[in-house]
Amino acid sequence: MPADTVCKIIRQYNKVPLSPEEMQKLQEIARDYARVKNEIYQRYGGMKSLPKLYPGYTVQNEMTRSGLREQLGLPSVYFYLAIFDALKEIKIYWSGVRASVLKRVNAHEGLKEEEKHFLRYLLKVSNAFESALNGSVLDLPKELQNQYDALSAQVDIKKMENYLRRQVRKYSRQLHTVSSDGFTIAERAYRYKDRGIYISVKEKRKRIFVPLTDNNRYTRQLHIRLFPESGNLEIRVPVDITVREHEDYDGSVGLSMGMSVMLMTDTGHAYGEELGTYQTRLSDWLREQTSVYHRNKNENPGRKKYLAKKHRMEEQLHSYINQELNRFLRTERPKVVYLPKLPRPGTGGPLKRMNHLASSWQRGYIRKRLTLKCEEQAVKLVEVLGKDISRECSACGRTGEKKDGIFSCPYCGYRTDQKQNAARNAKKRGELSEDGSVWKEGS
Numbered sequence: 366m367p368a369d370t371v372c373k374i375i376r377q378y379n380k381v382p383l384s385p386e387e388m389q390k391l392q393e394i395a396r397d398y399a400r401v402k403n404e405i406y407q408r409y410g411g412m413k414s415l416p417k418l419y420p421g422y423t424v425q426n427e428m429t430r431s432g433l434r435e436q437l438g439l440p441s442v443y444f445y446l447a448i449f450d451a452l453k454e455i456k457i458y459w460s461g462v463r464a465s466v467l468k469r470v471n472a473h474e475g476l477k478e479e480e481k482h483f484l485r486y487l488l489k490v491s492n493a494f495e496s497a498l499n500g501s502v503l504d505l506p507k508e509l510q511n512q513y514d515a516l517s518a519q520v521d522i523k524k525m526e527n528y529l530r531r532q533v534r535k536y537s538r539q540l541h542t543v544s545s546d547g548f549t550i551a552e553r554a555y556r557y558k559d560r561g562i563y564i565s566v567k568e569k570r571k572r573i574f575v576p577l578t579d580n581n582r583y584t585r586q587l588h589i590r591l592f593p594e595s596g597n598l599e600i601r602v603p604v605d606i607t608v609r610e611h612e613d614y615d616g617s618v619g620l621s622m623g624m625s626v627m628l629m630t631d632t633g634h635a636y637g638e639e640l641g642t643y644q645t646r647l648s649d650w651l652r653e654q655t656s657v658y659h660r661n662k663n664e665n666p667g668r669k670k671y672l673a674k675k676h677r678m679e680e681q682l683h684s685y686i687n688q689e690l691n692r693f694l695r696t697e698r699p700k701v702v703y704l705p706k707l708p709r710p711g712t713g714g715p716l717k718r719m720n721h722l723a724s725s726w727q728r729g730y731i732r733k734r735l736t737l738k739c740e741e742q743a744v745k746l747v748e749v750l751g752k753d754i755s756r757e758c759s760a761c762g763r764t765g766e767k768k769d770g771i772f773s774c775p776y777c778g779y780r781t782d783q784k785q786n787a788a789r790n791a792k793k794r795g796e797l798s799e800d801g802s803v804w805k806e807g808s
């Protein structure tokens with residue numbers, strides 16, 4: 366079931382570049398912010414600190430007593446946000462570790478069913494998880510305790526706990542942030558006014574005024590990202606969007622994604638046919654700039670202009686992508702969308718990998734936006750296996766040939782646009798794996 370709301374990031378931009386002094390003041394906050402986060406990762410990122418993560422006052426109190434805030438001279442609003450920010454990431458990190466270990470347990474053929482049951486229990490119940498890792502006291506509500514007793518009676522507890530510890534260690538890593546290019550800001554530290562925003566800095570009662578390109582105002586936590594080189598900043602505003610469910614969205618659509626045509630459906634409808642043009646214009650321009658850049662490397666105004674133009678061109682490309690994704694959903698009205706999985710990066714040798722790197726961010730962006738838009742409209746997005754999807758004949762299933770954008774099958778004589786053929790396979794594979802039985806001929 367789709368959730369009722371999804372979180373969407375809205376962005377705001379400065380109207381004119383910030384002065385170097387203003388930028389420096391904001392960078393000071395960003396640096397301290399990162400410093401506090403690293404402190405939290407170091408102190409509370411390990412196994413032993415698991416019991417302190419929920420609900421988190423312990424950490425807050427200990428950090429208040431640490432004197433770090435006074436030492437940095439950081440306003441408390443930033444200090445505590447950095448703490449919560451880091452704690453949130455530690456929690457996400459731990460749920461990632463638990464998910465990885467769980468996957469491993471499920472796939473492990475050497476474990477007995479009872480052992481798997483017990484391990485799954487430990488991974489699910491946080492107090493039992495902590496106790497298994499640290500040997501801390503097991504303190505469970507009665508019902509969970511009964512479950513624990515029943516499950517643990519069937520297995521060698523010590524052996525299971527050792528196994529769990531080994532696995533957790535394997536998936537653990539040192540948490541650290543090096544990016545000091547931004548910080549989170551709460552309402553107490555900013556004010557929208559005069560078609561801009563006032564942001565508190567380290568100097569007492571001082572605020573920096575940044576004129577914005579729009580007049581929208583928000584009352585929530587914002588994330589400020591800094592681009593010191595160009596004197597710009599970006600404000601990211603998380604907004605909850607209510608999911609709009611459409612009664613009349615009932616089709617299922619297979620897709621293939623490409624760089625010249627962004628999306629092709631199984632019925633041969635194309636969306637984003639101009640993508641290639643936009644993309645080429647951007648990369649041509651970038652190539653041209655490299656030589657100019659080498660000439661003016663040390664000249665700040667030239668660099669600034671370059672970054673501003675690059676930003677603008679990327680914005681244009683992104684807005685085109687979004688517009689075409691909207692048109693796709695509005696026109697096709699799908700209930701389900703089948704999309705081939707991305708191939709694993711790193712296959713196909715170094716040269717191919719370079720090409721992949723060059724285009725991957727755009728592909729990543731399109732996927733991210735498509736995923737988000739599907740969530741917003743309660744459309745189910747299903748990834749299907751991508752292996753050989755463009756070489757397989759979508760009519761008879763045998764291997765065909767691709768030439769000049771056309772797919773043709775030497776066995777059954779089927780001929781079509783090669784992207785459409787791949788999209789038809791995506792739909793087929795999706796429907797097949799969804800209920801395991803239905804194979805709709807020629808749909």
Ligand SMILES: [Zn+2]
Pocket residue numbers: 758759760761762763765774775776777778779
């Ligand atoms: Zn065929």
